[in-house]
Amino acid sequence: MSLAPEVYDALEAVVGSRYITQDPVDCEAYSGSRGGHGKDLGMERVLCQPPAAVVLPGSTREVQDVVRICNRYQIPFVPVSSYWVTHCAPRVPEALLIDLKRLNSLEIDDRHMFAVVGPGVIYSQLLEEAMRRGLYTTTPGGGSQASVVANHLTCGFSPLNYRTGFAERRILGLEWVAPDGELVRMGSLAMQDDPFWGEGIGPDLRGVLRGYIGWYGGMGIVTRMAVKLIPFQPERLVPSGISPETALEFPANRIRWFNITFPTREDLVEAMYSIARNEIGAAVTKVPVFWRYIARAKSKEHFWEMWEAPGKEEEIKNSHILRVLLVGYTSEKHLEYEIRVLEDIVKDLGGQFRPTKQSDESWLKNADSVGMWWMTGGYASIEYTIDTLDCGVRGGEYLAELKTQCTPPLMPDYGDPGWFQMGELGHVGYLEFLTYFDPEDSEDNIHKVDEWYYVTGPKKDIEIGLYNGFTLQESPVYLSGPAYGPNFHLWMDRLKGAYDPRRISNPPWPADVDEVIEKVDWLERDW
Amino acid sequence: MLQLEHYKYDAARCVGCKGCVWVDHIYMPGVQFGMKCPSAACYLFDSYAPYGRMKIALAVMEGRLPYSDKLADIVYSCTMCGACDAGCKRNLDLEPLLLLEAFRQRCVAQGYILPQHRAVAERIRATHNYFGRSHEDRARWWPEDVKKTGRGKGDVLYFTGCSSSYVHKEISQSIIRLLQKAKIAVTHLGSEEWCCGYSLVTTGQVEEARHVAVHNIEAALKSGAGTILVGCAECYKTWKVEYPKLLGKSTADMGYQVVHASEYLAGLVQDGTLAPGHAVPMKVTYHDPCNLGRLSEPWTHWEGTRGRFGTLQPPKEYRRGTYGVYEPPRQILNNIPGIELVDMPRHRENAWCCGFGGGVRDAFPQLAGWAAGERVTEAQSVGAEAIVSGCPWCKAGMQQAVRESRSPVEVLDVVEVLARAVLGRVG
Numbered sequence: 001m002s003l004a005p006e007v008y009d010a011l012e013a014v015v016g017s018r019y020i021t022q023d024p025v026d027c028e029a030y031s032g033s034r035g036g037h038g039k040d041l042g043m044e045r046v047l048c049q050p051p052a053a054v055v056l057p058g059s060t061r062e063v064q065d066v067v068r069i070c071n072r073y074q075i076p077f078v079p080v081s082s083y084w085v086t087h088c089a090p091r092v093p094e095a096l097l098i099d100l101k102r103l104n105s106l107e108i109d110d111r112h113m114f115a116v117v118g119p120g121v122i123y124s125q126l127l128e129e130a131m132r133r134g135l136y137t138t139t140p141g142g143g144s145q146a147s148v149v150a151n152h153l154t155c156g157f158s159p160l161n162y163r164t165g166f167a168e169r170r171i172l173g174l175e176w177v178a179p180d181g182e183l184v185r186m187g188s189l190a191m192q193d194d195p196f197w198g199e200g201i202g203p204d205l206r207g208v209l210r211g212y213i214g215w216y217g218g219m220g221i222v223t224r225m226a227v228k229l230i231p232f233q234p235e236r237l238v239p240s241g242i243s244p245e246t247a248l249e250f251p252a253n254r255i256r257w258f259n260i261t262f263p264t265r266e267d268l269v270e271a272m273y274s275i276a277r278n279e280i281g282a283a284v285t286k287v288p289v290f291w292r293y294i295a296r297a298k299s300k301e302h303f304w305e306m307w308e309a310p311g312k313e314e315e316i317k318n319s320h321i322l323r324v325l326l327v328g329y330t331s332e333k334h335l336e337y338e339i340r341v342l343e344d345i346v347k348d349l350g351g352q353f354r355p356t357k358q359s360d361e362s363w364l365k366n367a368d369s370v371g372m373w374w375m376t377g378g379y380a381s382i383e384y385t386i387d388t389l390d391c392g393v394r395g396g397e398y399l400a401e402l403k404t405q406c407t408p409p410l411m412p413d414y415g416d417p418g419w420f421q422m423g424e425l426g427h428v429g430y431l432e433f434l435t436y437f438d439p440e441d442s443e444d445n446i447h448k449v450d451e452w453y454y455v456t457g458p459k460k461d462i463e464i465g466l467y468n469g470f471t472l473q474e475s476p477v478y479l480s481g482p483a484y485g486p487n488f489h490l491w492m493d494r495l496k497g498a499y500d501p502r503r504i505s506n507p508p509w510p511a512d513v514d515e516v517i518e519k520v521d522w523l524e525r526d527w
Numbered sequence: 528m529l530q531l532e533h534y535k536y537d538a539a540r541c542v543g544c545k546g547c548v549w550v551d552h553i554y555m556p557g558v559q560f561g562m563k564c565p566s567a568a569c570y571l572f573d574s575y576a577p578y579g580r581m582k583i584a585l586a587v588m589e590g591r592l593p594y595s596d597k598l599a600d601i602v603y604s605c606t607m608c609g610a611c612d613a614g615c616k617r618n619l620d621l622e623p624l625l626l627l628e629a630f631r632q633r634c635v636a637q638g639y640i641l642p643q644h645r646a647v648a649e650r651i652r653a654t655h656n657y658f659g660r661s662h663e664d665r666a667r668w669w670p671e672d673v674k675k676t677g678r679g680k681g682d683v684l685y686f687t688g689c690s691s692s693y694v695h696k697e698i699s700q701s702i703i704r705l706l707q708k709a710k711i712a713v714t715h716l717g718s719e720e721w722c723c724g725y726s727l728v729t730t731g732q733v734e735e736a737r738h739v740a741v742h743n744i745e746a747a748l749k750s751g752a753g754t755i756l757v758g759c760a761e762c763y764k765t766w767k768v769e770y771p772k773l774l775g776k777s778t779a780d781m782g783y784q785v786v787h788a789s790e791y792l793a794g795l796v797q798d799g800t801l802a803p804g805h806a807v808p809m810k811v812t813y814h815d816p817c818n819l820g821r822l823s824e825p826w827t828h829w830e831g832t833r834g835r836f837g838t839l840q841p842p843k844e845y846r847r848g849t850y851g852v853y854e855p856p857r858q859i860l861n862n863i864p865g866i867e868l869v870d871m872p873r874h875r876e877n878a879w880c881c882g883f884g885g886g887v888r889d890a891f892p893q894l895a896g897w898a899a900g901e902r903v904t905e906a907q908s909v910g911a912e913a914i915v916s917g918c919p920w921c922k923a924g925m926q927q928a929v930r931e932s933r934s935p936v937e938v939l940d941v942v943e944v945l946a947r948a949v950l951g952r953v954g
């Protein structure tokens with residue numbers, strides 16, 4: 001696989017010989033099987049393939065020229081910022097991979113509290129610079145290695161959303177190379193070189209560009225984005241420890257974690273509502289129990305020794321732990337006040353405070369997300385839902401029940417209903433439902449995991465009316481689209497046709513899961 | 528010899544998180560100095576990053592990619608600094624560095640050895656030293672006014688290494704004078720000391736490496752000294768980790784103990800045997816040599832099987848870089864009057880490699896020079912007047928970068944600084 005010589009020459013003329021390759025060894029490094037959700041499942045095994053060539057453009061202008069060349073020669077292209085999720089790997093032959101890591105400029109406007117970032121900037125870099133100025137933003141559960149731009153374009157979920165709101169609300173002015181190569185400056189950037197405002201005065205196409213879950217490379221390339229930053233407290237969080245035990249130490253007068261156990265799940269959920277009604281807290285979340293075991297384990301084997309110890313199943317079923325982060329944003333007194341309110345809520349609901357470390361490695365600068373793979377080597381979140389909290393909790397319980405029918409080959413997790421949390425000061429709830437499997441399992445079992453992931457889970461969502469954010473990302477759009485829309489899939493298709501008439505921006509998105517199902521004989525399309 | 532197939536699981540299970548190239552997010556300094564893999568930062572394409580090499584290795588193992596010069600170029604343009612390894616093992620039980628080592632050994636076995644690395648092996652075979660200098664001159668660094676204790680007379684064997692024997696004699700001489708001052712009886716192998724073989728083992732030339740290992744170990748054990756003291760990070764790791772690995776043993780079973788001069792001398796400063804009485808007024812930063820820091824944990828031989836969910840039976844001791852020699856050199860510097868010690872943004876297990884290891888100084892001088900230049904820039908960013916290290920090779924690399932960039936920064940070894948403070952002289 002390689003590009004036609006005239007295409008290669010044209011691209012080389014844009015980026016320079018140092019920043020283009022079509023050597024098969026280089027291209028193999030960009031092949032599918034790494035990253036993120038659903039690694040080793042059908043999409044990857046069936047569709048992903050190495051690109052024909054890779055370019056590393058150094059400016060918006062170069063990105064635009066590259067995209068125009070792709071249009072001229074009908075070359076499918078895939079943009080990549082950090083290459084952390086699977087949708088970066090080409091799923092069609094002869095694709096050009098556009099690696100954006102050279103676009104790594106970062107500027108912060110402290111006064112107006114926003115940052116302007118290139119796609120090559122990752123969260124820990126932005127957070128370090130922001131925190132030095134008393135500002136912060138969320139880090140996704142996927143980790144601080146996620147690109148700030150790509151994450152704002154696609155996901156942007158974290159327990160900290162409880163206070164900061166979701167990422168789509170924090171996108172300001174930006175620069176977008178549309179799939180046909182046209183350069184669109186959005187928000188105030190359209191008028192002057194100042195991206196402080198997302199809504200105006202120029203075009204506000206954020207709904208098209210991002211909507212609920214974004215286009216995963218299927219809608220051109222954002223080369224520069226302004227993102228809102230949120231005021232934090234002023235004290236420094238001092239890094240401590242040596243790998244693997246590194247963490248940010250909390251200033252005791254400003255930030256505190258609380259682990260609270262409740263007698264029942266209902267009490268825990270009631271506590272979440274109550275905390276939100278009282279408008280205290282920076283994060284209010286119930287994490288999957290196995291994450292707590294990962295945090296304690298010294299190795300994979302140690303995890304399994306703890307997880308499968310006699311009596312664990314009962315213990316885990318009855319474990320209802322809420323994790324609450326309180327921050328004295330405005331003053332020390334602010335923190336003291338919130339602690340008192342929390343104590344009252346916990347007392348009323350019969351909860352008990354448990355010891356916890358006053359440091360963080362998971363949310364403020366997420367350094368340990370990859371531990372998610374530790375225990376099995378294979379992971380896929382089957383669901384994320386932004387709805388009411390009740391919806392999230394009940395959805396998690398339904399899915400947990402369903403999961404028992406697919407365990408094994410899925411990892412046993414004793415009926416845990418997943419990760420649910422409050423968002424936007426309690427106005428929404430969030431559910432993420434995780435699935436672990438052994439990627440080295442027999443082919444038969446991997447096919448069963450495929451079925452669970454691409455078909456069984458999405459069908460359950462439709463049955464119980466759970467709106468799944470992964471509908472687009474990881475499930476067949478021609479199954480979920482009619483159920484949710486009813487013409488949601490058709491709108492997606494029309495938007496795609498309007499902005500990307502040649503259908504070259506990361507094809508076959510948004511129908512890649514449909515394509516997997518079409519191609520294989522172990523998944524049946526009955527819709 | 529390491530078998531590439533033993534690391535197939537590791538290659539397949541790499542999740543592309545880039546923990547191997549970014550500085551630990553907890554310590555992330557920002558966009559500048561945010562990466563710790565010199566090879567990925569220099570060449571930019573993912574093929575030059577650990578996760579890219581994992582993919583490539585997997586394709587080779589699955590017969591999808593043939594060996595080629597380009598493949599060898601990618602496999603060898605890496606300093607084997609292990610930043611990736613410590614980064615990966617922060618969250619996972621994978622072995623990116625062992626995979627790279629096995630990949631190099633496989634390349635050699637397939638005839639893909641770089642001419643520069645072959646030349647080093649030939650020099651070592653012919654002259655027992657890296658530089659190809661006369662073996663007779665090897666022990667000439669020993670200061671005439673320092674009495675030799677000779678073979679078999681001391682508990683401590685000082686293994687000098689090629690660089691401090693032939694080039695950076697100020698390091699070996701400082702060590703020996705400090706030990707003399709502390710009245711420590713020291714043994715030296717004289718002409719029985721051969722190159723430790725780091726350059727051989729790190730480039731995958733294991734047969735040659737084993738040959739020198741067997742010779743050096745035999746000579747050391749014959750001397751009767753239980754402790755082997757080295758002033759070079761490459762020698763340190765080779766004696767402590769590579770020799771047992773080459774012989775299929777664990778460090779604990781080798782019959783000797785390896786200490787770095789900074790560990791040994793820090794003890795002597797701590798217990799008052801050596802008193803740093805002369806002020807050294809200087810703002811310095813400490814550069815953690817990879818082979819003394821994150822790569823220096825002992826080796827535990829492991830044989831077993833992988834089961835459900837990738838668990839190992841029996842469980843394995845992972846070397847995650849937690850217990851490297853990070854503090855002793857800093858303790859020495861902190862005990863010297865006048866010294867102000869500041870860390871660079873990338874330090875300890877996140878340290879940026881000087882660029883001179885892993886055979887890169889021989890085959891990819893441009894990468895080596897660039898990496899060393901980056902380190903000098905980083906030292907300047909914290910206002911350091913001197914970069915202090917614990918390895919003559921790091922010193923050589925960074926001195927070259929300082930010369931090329933006309934930087935005012937001085938490059939010193941920790942033992943030199945201590946010699947200045949205790950003895951009022953160096954070498």
Ligand SMILES: Cc1cc2nc3c(=O)[nH]c(=O)nc-3n(C[C@H](O)[C@H](O)[C@H](O)COP(=O)(O)OP(=O)(O)OC[C@H]3O[C@@H](n4cnc5c(N)ncnc54)[C@H](O)[C@@H]3O)c2cc1C
Nearest residue numbers: 036081082083084085140141142147155156157216217222
């Ligand atoms: C295990 C795991 C857990 C996760 N948990 C969470 C979570 O809790 N919360 C959350 O918010 N996210 C989560 N994520 C998602 C993660 O944050 C995403 O990876 C991220 O949103 C996308 O950023 P990236 O750096 O991975 O981008 P990339 O991997 O570079 O790209 C992601 C997609 O966006 C496209 N793209 C990349 N750059 C651009 C660009 N500049 N313009 C247009 N399109 C582009 C790519 O083609 C690709 O399809 C998780 C991911 C993983 C793997």
Ligand code: SF4
Nearest residue numbers: 541542544545547615
């Ligand atoms: S840190 Fe490990 S798992 Fe992550 S990309 Fe690097 S080698 Fe792969």
Ligand code: SF4
Nearest residue numbers: 564605607608609611
């Ligand atoms: S050993 Fe060092 S240079 Fe080589 S891949 Fe790992 S981090 Fe990069």
